[in-house]
Amino acid sequence: MFSKILIANRGEIACRVIKTARRMGIKTVAVFSDADKDSLHVAMADEAVHIGAAPAAQSYLLAEKIIEACRQTGAEAVHPGYGFLSERASFATALKEAGIVFIGPNPGAIEAMGDKIESKKAAAAANVSTVPGYLGVIEDAEHAARIADEIGYPVMIKASAGGGGKGMRIAYSRDEVQDGFDRAKSEAKSSFGDDRVFVEKFIVEPRHIEIQVLGDKHGNIIYLGERECSIQRRNQKVVEEAPSPLLDEATRRKMGEQAVALARAVNYDSAGTVEFVAGQDKSFYFLEMNTRLQVEHPVTELVTGIDLVEQMIRVAAGETLALTQADVKLHGWAVESRVYAEDPYRGFLPSIGRLTRYRPPAEAVKDGITTRNDTGVFEGGEISLYYDPMIAKLITHAPTREQAIEAQADALDAFAIDGIQHNIPFLAALMSHPRWREGRLSTGFIAEEYKDGFHPTAPSPVLARRLAAVAAVIDNVGNARKRGISGQMPGQPVSFEHQRVVRLGGQSLPCEVDRAAGGFIVTFLDDAGKPQDTHELRSGWQPGEPVWSGVFDDEAIAVQVRPRLNGVALAHRGIAVDANVYTNREAELALLMPEKTEAGSGKQLLCPMPGLVVSIAVSEGQEVKAGEALAVVEAMKMENVLRAERDATVARILTKAGDSLAVDAVILEFA
CATH class of the missing domain: 3.30.1490.20 (ATP-grasp fold, A domain)
Structure with a gap:
C-alpha cells in the first residue's frame, strides 16, 4: 500500500480523498493555485505545493507541475479527483513514465472511453444499446x-x-x-x-441513469447499482439519488450487465461510471462513460456501504477486489443536493465573494438517518470566479425514499450561508415539489416545472402561521435580551404587552405570546381578538444564531433567520418571507407607511454576474430585436449569452472582449 499520495485537484473532492486516505493511514499532498493558497484542502493535507496562477490552464491543468510536486514530496501515487486532468490518458501515461502510480484506470481504457465519440463506437461494438x-x-x-x-x-x-x-x-x-x-x-x-x-x-422526456462500475487489475469487474441524475439545469446535475425510482430489478440487472460488458471490453481497472439515457418505458441507451470518480458518488457509497475512494486506492496498489457481484446489496435510499454559489432568483447566475457565514447541518447518523456534507469551503473563505461554483454536496440516507427526501429537506433548512447568493432556497423548494416526491422525473424537469425561472412564492396558510409563530417567539427572546442588557427598572418586574401583530408578506396575523415551561405558547387571534388556534414552540435559539432549530407542536423544524428592522427574514422549505413583529399601535402606524419602489434600468444592459466578456455581438447605432444576442459573458467556466429583452437601438457600448466585469456593470446603453 502507498505511504503518500498526491491529490491533483482542489475543493470538496480533494478534501473527500484526503479523508479516506487519512483513515487508511496514508499521508497526503495537496496542490494549489494562487487563488487557493488558503483553501480547506490545503489546510487538511499533510503537505501542500504551489503549482501556479489562478486560471486552471496555468495550474491544475499542467501535468508537468503535478509530476514535479510528486518528485518534491515523494508522493508515490496521484488521485486526480474529477475534472481537470482526471480523464487525460496523456496524464496517466506521463505519471507512469515518471514512476508514479495513477489512481484511476489504465491509459488505454481512458483513451477508449474518455472520448465520447470513440466510446460510442466501442459501445456499439460491445452490443450496448446506443442513441442514433x-x-x-x-x-x-x-x-x-x-x-x-x-x-x-x-x-x-x-x-x-x-x-x-x-x-x-x-x-x-x-x-x-x-x-x-x-x-x-x-x-x-x-x-x-x-x-x-x-x-x-435527443430523447424526449429522457431520464439520466448511470451505473457505477468497479474493476481491478486482475480482470474482476462488478457494478454497484444505479444513480438517478435526471434533475438537471442546463445539462448540469443538481440533485441525484440512489437507487432510481424508475428501475425494477430486471432492468437494473440488464443495465448493470451491459455496463460491465463495456468495461470488460476495454480492460477497465478502477471506479468508473457508464451513463445511460432512459425512456419512461425503461428503454435505455448508452450515453457515455466517465473514466473517473463521479461528483455524485456519495449516494452509491451510502446505499452500498462501499467507500469508492478506498477501492480506487486499493486497486491502484494492485490489490484484488474483495467484493463479488453477489456481495453487492442496496440498502435504503440516498439523496444528494449540490449546493452552488448561484442566485436562483436571477436565473441561477454565478455568485462570487466571501463566505461571511458558513454553517452546514451537523453530520450524523441518528435514528436510521444519515446526514453527510462533502465540502471544500469554510466560513471566511472565498468563492472564486476561476472554478466551478460548487460549495458543498449535502447527502442524506434513510430506509425509504420518502424519509431520505424529508431528511434532505430538514438538512437544507438547517444549512446557513451568508456573503454570497446560493441555491439552497431552490433545492429546499424542490424537495417539496409533488412531481419530485412522486418520482416522475426527466432531464427536462426544471425547465418544465420552472418555465419562468424560480421566484419567491407566498407561504400556504398553514406554513404562514408556523413562520409567524417562530417570528413572534424570536421577537420575544430578543426583547428579553435587550431588557437584560439595558438593565431597565432594576430589581422590579418589567410589565410589557404580550400581544403582537406579525406582518408576513402583506398579511397581518395578530397573536399572543406567553412563556411556558421549556418554551412558548403562541395563540393566534381573529379580527375580534378572540383566540383561534394555539401552538407550543420549544428551542434553545439565541439572538445571532442563523437557524432557529426547535420543536413546533411536537414536530422538529429548522428555520433560517436573518435580522431586519422590527423583525426577521425567515426561510423554510424554500419559502422566504420578511416577518415584521409589531405592537398593536406599531402595526396601525406601519400600515400608513408608503412602500419603496426600485428604479428600473431598462436603458442599459447590465452584467448579471461577475465575469469575463467573451464577445460583443452588436455595434453602436444598430437596431436589435427582442431575443437577439447582444454579448457573451463567461463566468465559472460557462458562457452566458445576454439577449435583448425588447426591440431597441444600441446607443453606446462601454465594454469590449476581454474586459473583466463586476455584477451590474454596464455593458451597453440603449437609445
Missing part, C-alpha cells in the same frame, strides 16, 4: 445542421471531451444547431482544450 447519432468529425455549423436534419429534431450537440454540462446544447431547429454548435465548440475549447463536438438524437 453522428460520431464523425463535424466540419462546421452548416455540416452540423445537415446532420441534425438527417437525424431529426431535437438533437444534442455535445463536446467530445466534455463533462459537467460544459460544451453541451440542445437544438430544436436548424438555426439553433448553428448557434449551439459555435457555443459548444467555444466552451469545449476553453474548458477542455479540445473543441471537437458530436451530434446525436
Whole structure:
C-alpha cells in the first residue's frame, strides 16, 4: 500500500480523498493555485505545493507541475479527483513514465472511453444499446445542421471531451444547431482544450441513469447499482439519488450487465461510471462513460456501504477486489443536493465573494438517518470566479425514499450561508415539489416545472402561521435580551404587552405570546381578538444564531433567520418571507407607511454576474430585436449569452472582449 499520495485537484473532492486516505493511514499532498493558497484542502493535507496562477490552464491543468510536486514530496501515487486532468490518458501515461502510480484506470481504457465519440463506437461494438447519432468529425455549423436534419429534431450537440454540462446544447431547429454548435465548440475549447463536438438524437422526456462500475487489475469487474441524475439545469446535475425510482430489478440487472460488458471490453481497472439515457418505458441507451470518480458518488457509497475512494486506492496498489457481484446489496435510499454559489432568483447566475457565514447541518447518523456534507469551503473563505461554483454536496440516507427526501429537506433548512447568493432556497423548494416526491422525473424537469425561472412564492396558510409563530417567539427572546442588557427598572418586574401583530408578506396575523415551561405558547387571534388556534414552540435559539432549530407542536423544524428592522427574514422549505413583529399601535402606524419602489434600468444592459466578456455581438447605432444576442459573458467556466429583452437601438457600448466585469456593470446603453 502507498505511504503518500498526491491529490491533483482542489475543493470538496480533494478534501473527500484526503479523508479516506487519512483513515487508511496514508499521508497526503495537496496542490494549489494562487487563488487557493488558503483553501480547506490545503489546510487538511499533510503537505501542500504551489503549482501556479489562478486560471486552471496555468495550474491544475499542467501535468508537468503535478509530476514535479510528486518528485518534491515523494508522493508515490496521484488521485486526480474529477475534472481537470482526471480523464487525460496523456496524464496517466506521463505519471507512469515518471514512476508514479495513477489512481484511476489504465491509459488505454481512458483513451477508449474518455472520448465520447470513440466510446460510442466501442459501445456499439460491445452490443450496448446506443442513441442514433453522428460520431464523425463535424466540419462546421452548416455540416452540423445537415446532420441534425438527417437525424431529426431535437438533437444534442455535445463536446467530445466534455463533462459537467460544459460544451453541451440542445437544438430544436436548424438555426439553433448553428448557434449551439459555435457555443459548444467555444466552451469545449476553453474548458477542455479540445473543441471537437458530436451530434446525436435527443430523447424526449429522457431520464439520466448511470451505473457505477468497479474493476481491478486482475480482470474482476462488478457494478454497484444505479444513480438517478435526471434533475438537471442546463445539462448540469443538481440533485441525484440512489437507487432510481424508475428501475425494477430486471432492468437494473440488464443495465448493470451491459455496463460491465463495456468495461470488460476495454480492460477497465478502477471506479468508473457508464451513463445511460432512459425512456419512461425503461428503454435505455448508452450515453457515455466517465473514466473517473463521479461528483455524485456519495449516494452509491451510502446505499452500498462501499467507500469508492478506498477501492480506487486499493486497486491502484494492485490489490484484488474483495467484493463479488453477489456481495453487492442496496440498502435504503440516498439523496444528494449540490449546493452552488448561484442566485436562483436571477436565473441561477454565478455568485462570487466571501463566505461571511458558513454553517452546514451537523453530520450524523441518528435514528436510521444519515446526514453527510462533502465540502471544500469554510466560513471566511472565498468563492472564486476561476472554478466551478460548487460549495458543498449535502447527502442524506434513510430506509425509504420518502424519509431520505424529508431528511434532505430538514438538512437544507438547517444549512446557513451568508456573503454570497446560493441555491439552497431552490433545492429546499424542490424537495417539496409533488412531481419530485412522486418520482416522475426527466432531464427536462426544471425547465418544465420552472418555465419562468424560480421566484419567491407566498407561504400556504398553514406554513404562514408556523413562520409567524417562530417570528413572534424570536421577537420575544430578543426583547428579553435587550431588557437584560439595558438593565431597565432594576430589581422590579418589567410589565410589557404580550400581544403582537406579525406582518408576513402583506398579511397581518395578530397573536399572543406567553412563556411556558421549556418554551412558548403562541395563540393566534381573529379580527375580534378572540383566540383561534394555539401552538407550543420549544428551542434553545439565541439572538445571532442563523437557524432557529426547535420543536413546533411536537414536530422538529429548522428555520433560517436573518435580522431586519422590527423583525426577521425567515426561510423554510424554500419559502422566504420578511416577518415584521409589531405592537398593536406599531402595526396601525406601519400600515400608513408608503412602500419603496426600485428604479428600473431598462436603458442599459447590465452584467448579471461577475465575469469575463467573451464577445460583443452588436455595434453602436444598430437596431436589435427582442431575443437577439447582444454579448457573451463567461463566468465559472460557462458562457452566458445576454439577449435583448425588447426591440431597441444600441446607443453606446462601454465594454469590449476581454474586459473583466463586476455584477451590474454596464455593458451597453440603449437609445
